[in-house]
Amino acid sequence: MSERPHGYARYKLDGCRCYTCGYAVSRYDENRTKAIIAGTWQPWVDAEPVRVHVRSLQSCSMGLRTIAALAEVDRKRLQSILNGRPERGTGPQEKVRPALAAAVLAVEPTLENLAPRTLISPLGTRRRVHALVAVGWPQHHLAEHLAVSPGNFSQTLGRPNVLVSRALEVRAMYEDLWRADPTERGATPAGIERAKRYAAERSWAPPGAWDDDTIDDPTAHPDWTGHCGTTRGVDAHAEHGIPLCPPCRTAAEKRQLRRTAHALSAARA
Known part of the structure; x- marks a missing residue:
């Protein structure tokens, strides 16, 4: 007996003809027909973005088994997308189902998803x-x-x-x-x-x-004052005796340039 939950997949793959499976297929066919009429039917999408994303995750030391588990897809499906099925003489998949693409693209290399010794x-x-x-x-x-x-x-x-x-x-x-x-x-x-x-x-x-x-x-700087990177932040640094952070140092230099330009303009007047 299949362990798949009752629904479209069990109807198609396991031949179950119970009410739940039959209803799921009926709804699928109805929605498919409506989408075809509306011109929005998209049963397949390009596999290349999925392939690139999986390679990117692998470069972050995530194994294919981990990626498959997080995306809740079969690992062999990912292997087919990456390398095809050499034993069958097929190359990497060119198309995948939208749901699979969305599931894989949603996987991110967060700390929780990386191996502990990475x-x-x-x-x-x-x-x-x-x-x-x-x-x-x-x-x-x-x-x-x-x-x-x-x-x-x-x-x-x-x-x-x-x-x-x-x-x-x-x-x-x-x-x-x-x-x-x-x-x-x-x-x-x-x-x-x-x-x-x-x-x-x-x-x-x-x-x-x-x-x-x-x-x-790595591109962020601490916001010491709540206004760092502005002249208000520069003044707050001075008021509280905090050394200027890089964004406020830049803001202070720009303010000094403006003051110098204004003084020169006034001197010429």
């Missing part, structure tokens, strides 16, 4: 640790939270890559600690002050300067 950029991991130190978390406390020695913790931050498993652990730690009071977790006032001073000397941005959708973005 190496990735450490940028987001570093930013999260730096942000916690900036609000007073001593680094040895963060190392204890991750159950690693302070030495290994420092080495992890200094490496050119970080394991996905470690990145997920740091992300979970960040979510747990960024709004917490370090004193309630055993940090001393002196340790907190040292951590803040250490971060300030290195211009490490606190959690409030990052959004969840930018902290992993």
Whole structure:
């Protein structure tokens, strides 16, 4: 007995003629006829975007079995799209069903979808640790939270890559600690002050300067003031004694150029 749920596929592939399967086929045929009349019938789409996307996912260390499972499609279907069926003398598929294309294209190489030992950029991991130190978390406390020695913790931050498993652990730690009071977790006032001073000397941005959708973005900069990149942000930096961030440094230079141009214009008048 087939384990497929009752519906169109079971009617066509397993010969089931129960009411549910028959009704599913009837609805399919009705919708198909309407779509053909309306000129919107599209039973097949180009397989190339699917093929490119799968290759891109594989370049991120995602295996074909994982991709198939996430898309809820048969792995052999993906193999046919990529390489065809050599045993049958066929090349890569040129067309696929729209539903399969949509399912595969929806799969993204998120941390949760990558293998735990995949190496990735450490940028987001570093930013999260730096942000916690900036609000007073001593680094040895963060190392204890991750159950690693302070030495290994420092080495992890200094490496050119970080394991996905470690990145997920740091992300979970960040979510747990960024709004917490370090004193309630055993940090001393002196340790907190040292951590803040250490971060300030290195211009490490606190959690409030990052959004969840930018902290992993290599092109993003922390928004220290809520107006960074504008002259208002430049003034806020000065008011609070915060070193200028790159966007505000650019805004300050542009303002100075405008002032210089205005002064020259006034001198000629």
